[in-house]
Amino acid sequence: MARIFIDGEAGTTGLGIRQRIEALPTELGFEIVSIDPALRKDSEARKAMMRQADVAILCLPDDAAREAVALGEGLGIRFLDASTAHRRAEGWVYGFPELDAGQPQCVAAAQYVANPGCYPTGAIALLRPLVKAGLIPSDYPISINAVSGYSGAGKSAIEAYERDGGPAFQLYGLGLQHKHVPEIQHYSGLDHAPIFVPSVGNFAQGMIVSIPLHARTLPGTPKASDLQRVLEEAYKGSEFVSVLPAESSLLGDSLAGTDAMELRVHGDGEKLLLTARLDNLGKGASGAAIQNLRLMCGK
Template identity: 75%
Template sequence: MARIFIDGEAGTTGLGIRQRIEALPESYGFELLSIDPALRKDAEARRALLAQADIAILCLPDDAARETVALAEGLNVRILDASTAHRIADGWVYGLPELDEDQGALIRGATHVANPGCYPTGAIALLRPLVRAGLVPADHSISINAVSGYSGAGRSAIEAHERDGGPAFFLYGLTLEHKHLPEIQHYSGLTRQPVFVPSVGHFPQGMIVSIPLHLADLPGHPTPRDLEATLEKAYRGCDHVRVLPSEPKLLADALANTDNMELRVHGNAQGEKVVLTARLDNLGKGASGAAIQNLLLMLGL
C-alpha cells in the first residue's frame, strides 16, 4: 500500500488530486495521509507525516514548497511538487511524460518530480517538437497568447467570478515577466524568451494556448502540414495528448473535467501563416490530472 501525503490538500489543485486518487480502483492500494488543519503550518507535525509517506505531493506556494522539501531532507519520501519552485531546478525531473520518449522512465525512477504549469504544458507541447526538428529556430521571435478558466486565478479571483457581475475577461502579467516564462523557454528549447500574454475568462475550467507563426519567416518555408506531421510524430501513442485537424472555432472549456490535451495547426488557405493551439483543462492536464499521471508513473502503475 502506497502512503500519500498531500501537503496543501485544501487548495484547488490539492482537492482535485485527492478526488482523483479516491476515484481510482481500490486495487491501486493508496492510503491518504492528512494533517490536522490546525497543524498545517506546524513544521514538526508536517515532518512526522512526511516520515510516514512514500510520496508527498506539494500543493503549496513556492516558498512553502521549498520549506517542505527542506523538512523532508534525510527522510525516505519521494516528492511531487505542483508549485513553480523546482520546475527548472537541478536534481528535479520535469513531470511532463510526453516531453521525450524516455521522460516517463525518468519520472518513474525519480525521487523529486516537478509537476508542470498549466500554460507551459500547452506551450511546450506545441513548440518543443518544432524547435527540435529545426522548423522553428531556437532564437525565433515567439508570441504566446493564452486564456484560462478562473479556477486557476486564485481565491480572490474565484470569489469575484462566482458572484454575479464577475469580470468577463481580463489580461494579466502585463509586466511581461510571468513566472511561467523560464519554464516555457527552458523546455521548449528557445534561446530567446517569448512574449507571453495570459488572460482569464468568465468560465470555471478550461484553457487554450495559441501561438501565431508566419511560415515565410521560418527556415525552408514549411507548410502547415509539415508542422502538423511533426507534432503527430512527437505524440504518436500518447494516452493524454492528441493532434487533431484544424477547426474554425474552439471553445476553451470543451475539455473541462478531463485530463487530456488537444493540439492543432490552423492555417490560412494560402498556407502562409498558422496559429498553433493547445486545448486542455487548467485543472486537469494542467494541474491535478498531470499530478496523478506522474504519481502513477512514480509508483510503477
C-alpha cells in the same frame, strides 16, 4: 500500498489531486494520509506525516514548497511539487512525461519531480517538437497568447467570481514578466524568452494556448501539414495528448473535467496558428500530478 501526503490539500490543486486519487480503482493501492487541519502549518506535525508517507505532493506557495523539501530531508520520502519552485531546479525531473521518449522512465525513477505549469504544458507541447525538428529555429521570436478559466486564479478569486461574477475577459501580466516564461523558454528549447500574454475568461475551467507563426519566416517555408506531421509523430500513442485537424473555432472549456490535451495547426500558406486546448486543472495541474504519481509508484 502507496501512502500519499498532500501538503496543502485544502487548495484548488490539492483538492483536485485528492478527488482524483479517491476516484482511482482501489486495487491500484493508493492511501491518503491527512494532517489535522489545525496542524497544517505545524512543521513537526507535517514532518510526522512525511514519515508515514511514500510520496509527498506539495500544493503550496513557492517558498513553502522549498521549506517542505528541506523539512523532509533525510526521511527517504519522494516529492512531487505542484508549485513553480523547482521546475528548473537541479536534481528535479520535469513532470511532463510526453516531453521526450525517455521522460516517463525519468519520472518513474526520480525522488524529486516538478509538476509543470498549466500554460507551459500547452506551449511546450506545441513548441518543443517543432524546435527539435528544426521547423522553428531556436532563436525565433515567439509570441504566445493564452486564456484560462478563472479557477486558475486561486481560491479567493474563484470565490469572488462565483459570488459576484467577474469581467468577461481580462488580460494580465502585461509587464511581460510572467513567472511561467522561464519554464516555457527552457523546455521548449528557445534561445530567447517568448512574449507571453495570459488572460482570464469568465468560465470556470479550461484553457487555450495559441502561437501565431509566419511561414515565410521559417526555414523552408513549411506548410501546416508539415508542422502537423511532426506533432503527430511526437505524440503518437500518447494516452492524454492528441493531435487533431484544424477547426474554424474553439471553445475554451470543452475539455473541462478531463485530463486530455488537444493540439492543432490552423491555417496554411503564409499564416499559421498553433493551438493547445486543455483543462487548466486537469492536464494543466491535478490531472498531470496523478499521471506523474502513478509513474512514480509504478501504478
